[in-house]
Amino acid sequence: MIVSKFGGSSVASATQFAKVKKIVESDESRQFIVVSACGKESREDHKVTDLLYLLHAHVSYGVSYESIFGLVVDKYKRICEALSLQIDLDREFDAIRLMIETNALIDYIVSRGEYLTARCMAEYLHAKFLDAKDCIAFQYDGQIDLEKTKNNLMSQIEMGERYVIPGFYGALPNGQVKVMSRGGSDITGAIIANVVDAKIYENWTDVSGILVADPRIINHPRQIPVITYSELRGMSYMGANVLHDDAIFPVKEKHIPIHILNTNEPDNCGTYILDDCREYDKKYPISTVTGITGRRNYASFTVVKSHSSTEIGFLRKLLLIFEDYHISVESVPITVDTFTVIVQKDAIEQCKYEILAKIQKQLQPDEVSYEEDLALVAVVGRGMKQVPGASGQFLSEFGSHKINIKVINQSADELSVVVGVSNEDFNRAIHCIYQRFIKEEGEHA
């Protein structure tokens, strides 16, 4: 059986609902349908979840929430009217209003978008509605209780039926609604896929699969047909935003492929995310680079102290300073007696001088410097493994385009090479790798 999750843009209007219906009904094995709250119908429109967060803020400041409530009501009324749905929306909204008036918690309020979308979609698809609060079980520490979720689900489903489940929320052991982090419907889909042992987890969105590079930087970049979970992690960590990070683990555990598809272009083959691409790689030529991503605006602290490379505990003491300020460290390139700590610039804006002072005081370095003009470009690809010269070729590509390399980092799994350049060179760096390893290599393949 297939678990299909439809994101906010796929359920943003009656027209989008109709596309979902066509997709779902074209394959009987699409048995579990997970939906987000309605997304934006147009640029000026608002996501229902954003409206609900705003509504809660109005309630908590004692400001009238009527106008925002009205926008949400309108959204669902328009969809129901256009699709001739019978659901009693007045009753649903009266119940929500009553909860708001009796101090409902924020999680309950913001989960109503998914709840209402799923109620409408269930009727439209002639499927059964399963409330996420009766299936997705959280522990009090916020972790998902997979065992309980499985029992909840198994006790409610019947073979051969189709179910629509709201994404993004579940319930704590006391029954109280708890939401996941933003974009959490991806996680709901992955959890359902795990507990029902789905053949495949489809994630329907508004892009045709995962692209090799950011389309804002590269014009019409190629689509990635197949990518491994680890490659995807490398891409998303460095900025490519496709799927919620926490949606990988539940499916990876059961080796369930994720298929990223486009609701607006259902015949496009999309991107498969697999645990193991070896079968695929035997059939098709494997390219050196799977994807190119990265981010601007990093900062680096470089500490030089003679003989520090042989001083046991020096690196730990340095990193402890960042830990004390709850700063996440991105990368720590080290050469003899020189340690560089790379962090996101925004994260250290408030404490950079304090950190510099602490480094001076606690480590007594010969030199410490701070630099802000740093962008990291990550070149990710399973095809690089054991290919002598792959990273050399990237670096020479940068050299021939007169892009100065500030930092180089490659992990021992040889899955990605991260290169630091100045912010100004960021786009050019991505362009030159794309041109050489995707366009030209692709043409010769």
Ligand code: ASP
């Ligand atoms: N509606 C929620 C959000 O906007 C969850 C989701 O769409 O996945 O974050």
